[in-house]
Amino acid sequence: MPRPGFVLDVDRSTPPMLFWHGERFSLERLPADRSRVIYPAEPHPGLRDVRAEIRRAIAEPLDSEPLAELLNPDMKLTICFDDVSLSLPKMRRPDVRQLIVEAVLTEAAAAGVDDVHIIAALGLHRRMHDHELRHVLGDRVVDSFASSGHLYQHDAEDPDNLTVIGTTDHGEVVEINRRVAESDLVVYANVNQVAMDGGWKSLVTGVASYRCLSHHHNPQSLENTRSLMDRHHSALHHSIWRMGSVLRDHGPRVFQIETTINTDAFPSPFDFLSKREWEWTARDRASYLATSKSLDRTPTRISRRIFHSIKAPYAVTGVNAGFTETVHERTLAEVYRQHVVEVEGQTDILTMGIPFICPYNPDSVMNPILVMCMGLGYMFNMYRGRPLVREGGVIIMTHPTYREFDPAHHPSYIDFFDEVLADTTDPHEMSMKWERKYAEDEWYRHLYRTQNAYHGVHPFYAWYWGAHGRAWASRVIIVGGHPDTVRRLGFTPASTMTDAFELASDVVGTRPTITHLHVPSVLVADVR
Amino acid sequence: MKALRIHDRDRRFAASRLGSVLGSPNARGRGPLSLDTSAFQQAPTTEWQELKVMLSGICGSDLALIEGRASAYFDPWVTMPFIPGHEILARTAEGHRVVIDPVLGHQCRGLPVPDDVSAPADGHDYSHMVGGQIEPGIQTGFCCSAGGGWAERMWAHPSQMHSVPESFSDEQAVLIEPVAGAVHAALIALRSRDEAPLLSVIGLGTIGISTVAALRHFRPDARIVAAGRYPHQLEAARQVGADVVTRFDGLARALRRLTGTAMIGPDTGGGADSTLDCVGSGDTLRTSIGTTRPRGRVVAVGMPAEVTVDLAPLWHRETELVGAYTYGTEDVAGVRRHSFEHAIDVISSFPSPWLLSATYPLNRHRDALAHAATAGRRGAFKIAFDLREEN
Numbered sequence: 001m002p003r004p005g006f007v008l009d010v011d012r013s014t015p016p017m018l019f020w021h022g023e024r025f026s027l028e029r030l031p032a033d034r035s036r037v038i039y040p041a042e043p044h045p046g047l048r049d050v051r052a053e054i055r056r057a058i059a060e061p062l063d064s065e066p067l068a069e070l071l072n073p074d075m076k077l078t079i080c081f082d083d084v085s086l087s088l089p090k091m092r093r094p095d096v097r098q099l100i101v102e103a104v105l106t107e108a109a110a111a112g113v114d115d116v117h118i119i120a121a122l123g124l125h126r127r128m129h130d131h132e133l134r135h136v137l138g139d140r141v142v143d144s145f146a147s148s149g150h151l152y153q154h155d156a157e158d159p160d161n162l163t164v165i166g167t168t169d170h171g172e173v174v175e176i177n178r179r180v181a182e183s184d185l186v187v188y189a190n191v192n193q194v195a196m197d198g199g200w201k202s203l204v205t206g207v208a209s210y211r212c213l214s215h216h217h218n219p220q221s222l223e224n225t226r227s228l229m230d231r232h233h234s235a236l237h238h239s240i241w242r243m244g245s246v247l248r249d250h251g252p253r254v255f256q257i258e259t260t261i262n263t264d265a266f267p268s269p270f271d272f273l274s275k276r277e278w279e280w281t282a283r284d285r286a287s288y289l290a291t292s293k294s295l296d297r298t299p300t301r302i303s304r305r306i307f308h309s310i311k312a313p314y315a316v317t318g319v320n321a322g323f324t325e326t327v328h329e330r331t332l333a334e335v336y337r338q339h340v341v342e343v344e345g346q347t348d349i350l351t352m353g354i355p356f357i358c359p360y361n362p363d364s365v366m367n368p369i370l371v372m373c374m375g376l377g378y379m380f381n382m383y384r385g386r387p388l389v390r391e392g393g394v395i396i397m398t399h400p401t402y403r404e405f406d407p408a409h410h411p412s413y414i415d416f417f418d419e420v421l422a423d424t425t426d427p428h429e430m431s432m433k434w435e436r437k438y439a440e441d442e443w444y445r446h447l448y449r450t451q452n453a454y455h456g457v458h459p460f461y462a463w464y465w466g467a468h469g470r471a472w473a474s475r476v477i478i479v480g481g482h483p484d485t486v487r488r489l490g491f492t493p494a495s496t497m498t499d500a501f502e503l504a505s506d507v508v509g510t511r512p513t514i515t516h517l518h519v520p521s522v523l524v525a526d527v528r
Numbered sequence: 529m530k531a532l533r534i535h536d537r538d539r540r541f542a543a544s545r546l547g548s549v550l551g552s553p554n555a556r557g558r559g560p561l562s563l564d565t566s567a568f569q570q571a572p573t574t575e576w577q578e579l580k581v582m583l584s585g586i587c588g589s590d591l592a593l594i595e596g597r598a599s600a601y602f603d604p605w606v607t608m609p610f611i612p613g614h615e616i617l618a619r620t621a622e623g624h625r626v627v628i629d630p631v632l633g634h635q636c637r638g639l640p641v642p643d644d645v646s647a648p649a650d651g652h653d654y655s656h657m658v659g660g661q662i663e664p665g666i667q668t669g670f671c672c673s674a675g676g677g678w679a680e681r682m683w684a685h686p687s688q689m690h691s692v693p694e695s696f697s698d699e700q701a702v703l704i705e706p707v708a709g710a711v712h713a714a715l716i717a718l719r720s721r722d723e724a725p726l727l728s729v730i731g732l733g734t735i736g737i738s739t740v741a742a743l744r745h746f747r748p749d750a751r752i753v754a755a756g757r758y759p760h761q762l763e764a765a766r767q768v769g770a771d772v773v774t775r776f777d778g779l780a781r782a783l784r785r786l787t788g789t790a791m792i793g794p795d796t797g798g799g800a801d802s803t804l805d806c807v808g809s810g811d812t813l814r815t816s817i818g819t820t821r822p823r824g825r826v827v828a829v830g831m832p833a834e835v836t837v838d839l840a841p842l843w844h845r846e847t848e849l850v851g852a853y854t855y856g857t858e859d860v861a862g863v864r865r866h867s868f869e870h871a872i873d874v875i876s877s878f879p880s881p882w883l884l885s886a887t888y889p890l891n892r893h894r895d896a897l898a899h900a901a902t903a904g905r906r907g908a909f910k911i912a913f914d915l916r917e918e919n
Contacts, residue, residue, distance in 0.1 A: 407791075415785050418778050443790040 005341030019353030046315020061322030071111035121206025200244025376466030401481030531679030584677030585615030613677025614669035710738035731806035732756030744769025
């Protein structure tokens with residue numbers, strides 16, 4: 001049995017803690033007797049035969065007829081799949097989405113279905129590169145469907161291929177991909193890494209328009225999303241579930257296939273990352289030293305390439321298929337079983353090391369806006385109940401926060417940093433003043449539709465993602481970040497962790513209590 | 529009379545050039561400039577009047593000359609040895625404050641004045657600048673006959689002198705000459721620009737800031753983007769009327785955002801209607817062309833020397849590239865006035881005294897020149913010599 005996640009109280013004998021620092025690491029000693037470290041559970045064992053489990057799930061679905069009974073030769077079948085934002089890092093081939101799609105295609109072929117489209121449900125994310133499609137779906141699927149135009153990527157800016165399904169009782173317009181809407185059956189191939197994903201969110205964001213997404217991707221919703229990992233207390237998810245009801249009642253039949261994966265994210269020689277520091281062996285310490293020293297001497301772009309080339313040895317821990325809502329409850333139960341760590345009370349300070357990656361920069365640069373999004377959006381939200389840090393407390397992150405952007409993937413992020421953040425860091429104000437201009441910019445639209453750029457509005461969404469954390473903490477400090485860039489984000493730069501604690505003392509006093517979120521940490525802190 | 533003088537060209541220019549390349553703070557001290565005390569030279573003609581210099585600014589073109597970076601084009605247009613300094617506030621024998629239009633035109637040289645010439649720099653033939661009763665030289669400050677502002681006293685022809693308004697402080701008055709240059713450039717940039725033009729200014733030293741102010745003065749409806757290097761420059765540009773300020777490397781993006789055009793490589797598909805390059809380097813000229821819309825205009829305001837620029841975009845975009853030299857008679861809405869008069873209006877409309885950041889006596893000329901050469905880095909704009917106590 002894997003050991004569960006737990007909370008370590010730091011004492012004088014506790015070794016320094018590992019912090020991610022972008023494409024590097026550091027070891028930081030936390031104050032004894034008032035610090036604690038939240039460790040995730042060890043990786044759960046995976047399913048022995050994933051292909052067989054997929055076949056079982058689609059033959060014995062939850063609250064649905066078996067997939068084979070939903071297929072007929074005259075139907076329009078559309079398969080949608082999660083895009084490149086999952087998983088992080090990317091999983092070793094074959095990706096579980098490939099296994100799902102192949103299984104569904106096998107069933108479709110047996111049923112004589114000819115009209116099959118496969119759509120990358122990328123929402124407003126960037127289009128996937130060919131090599132990414134091949135990694136996720138496998139060469140056989142890509143070669144069979146891409147050349148005939150039956151494998152393609154959702155385009156949220158194609159008015160001819162969007163249609164309105166209906167409107168929720170809150171006035172939210174459900175506008176999605178026309179092919180999906182007009183299909184007799186939509187199969188969704190999901191990979192669930194965190195509790196935020198899956199359920200109605202898969203389709204209602206993945207194949208939706210900007211108009212549809214803007215109903216819940218906004219500062220009001222995100223500030224009242226408590227948390228992203230707890231859909232029952234998330235304004236974002238409430239809106240999405242309302243839209244899901246419209247989709248269920250007025251949209252196409254949906255057959256959801258959700259999978260969960262374990263937390264085994266880093267292969268050797270990075271496996272020391274997942275271990276608890278006081279259990280490091282001599283070999284782990286040597287690996288850390290060798291890796292850390294090498295990275296210190298390596299140009300960032302090379303380090304970045306090394307990290308993004310990592311293929312995670314994830315194991316699939318569960319497969320469920322059938323009616324979306326029932327399937328997702330099973331998925332959530334499995335995710336929580338792996339991720340939940342019980343934590344007693346809040347602290348004055350939350351520390352976390354920000355890694356090289358977040359969902360929006362696979363094979364790309366972790367630009368300053370994504371540092372904010374990862375820290376205050378994703379990691380701060382790794383809780384259920386109450387945040388790990390008290391309201392008005394301080395969040396300390398470690399990241400170089402270089403002023404660097406990928407112009408191909410993040411063109412509007414560059415302008416967002418230069419223009420919007422120079423004007424305001426307030427999500428509400430920027431939403432009112434700037435969002436529409438970016439959302440409707442023809443150049444961004446062109447790059448999103450034809451190249452590999454995130455939608456023009458995406459930096460706003462990344463910023464809104466951190467709205468709750470930003471409003472909750474009275475100060476955010478970035479250790480080791482480029483000072484001017486950190487200030488542009490509205491945060492406070494610090495040279496060292498000691499300096500950061502000193503800066504935090506204005507707010508939380510000289511003997512604050514501290515929680516350190518151990519990263520990599522895909523966990524949900526159940527804060528009592 | 530104490531004066532700073534530029535002597536022979538070759539050996540000391542070479543030393544200065546080498547020093548400036550190496551970045552030595554003493555480079556300007558080893559160059560062709562030296563402080564001397566000698567008898568005040570005779571008046572070029574009886575028409576010329578003796579002036580006591582009060583303040584005299586240090587211009588980028590002065591620094592280029594001292595550092596040996598000036599174009600060889602000017603070799604036949606100047607005569608050695610000469611006293612530099614063409615941004616001049618001085619006092620007449622009668623005690624009136626005047627500023628000098630330093631261009632040595634027809635009247636200064638005792639030559640017939642063509643019909644199309646009202647101000648010294650007007651006209652379509654510059655032959656007179658190397659003829660007449662005085663030695664060749666384009667301006668006071670580059671001619672051995674006329675003297676210059678970096679001395680206790682100098683000669684000026686009445687055609688060069690402009691009265692200073694009583695309301696102007698000395699610190700405002702010494703800016704009239706550089707601001708007049710900016711006025712002239714702004715009016716060139718605004719030719720045939722009828723509907724709320726989009727204007728871009730690159731380089732935010734004294735001339736760049738003055739250019740922004742002049743553009744705003746003449747066209748309140750214009751959208752002005754100003755690109756500089758240092759925070760104090762960006763703040764100053766905003767204060768005198770820029771709508772958008774940006775670091776130089778963010779200019780293309782800023783223009784893209786304003787116009788909704790596309791980025792194509794480092795350039796913009798559309799861009800500014802007119803761009804005023806107040807630097808004059810290869811980089812800034814290339815950026816100016818690449819961020820000005822097709823069939824737009826680039827005005828070279830800062831004095832370029834020999835630069836390397838890829839002119840393919842100029843050809844492809846049918847860009848009009850035009851220089852802006854000094855000042856002259858300006859026709860604004862059918863009213864003809866000298867650039868200096870417009871400059872006085874511009875200065876009155878913005879808080880200019882802070883553009884004069886520091887003054888030095890002549891005997892601290894090395895400090896003064898070093899300060900002027902690193903003004904941006906040191907948070908400064910205009911540096912000038914102050915001779916008021918010496919006179």
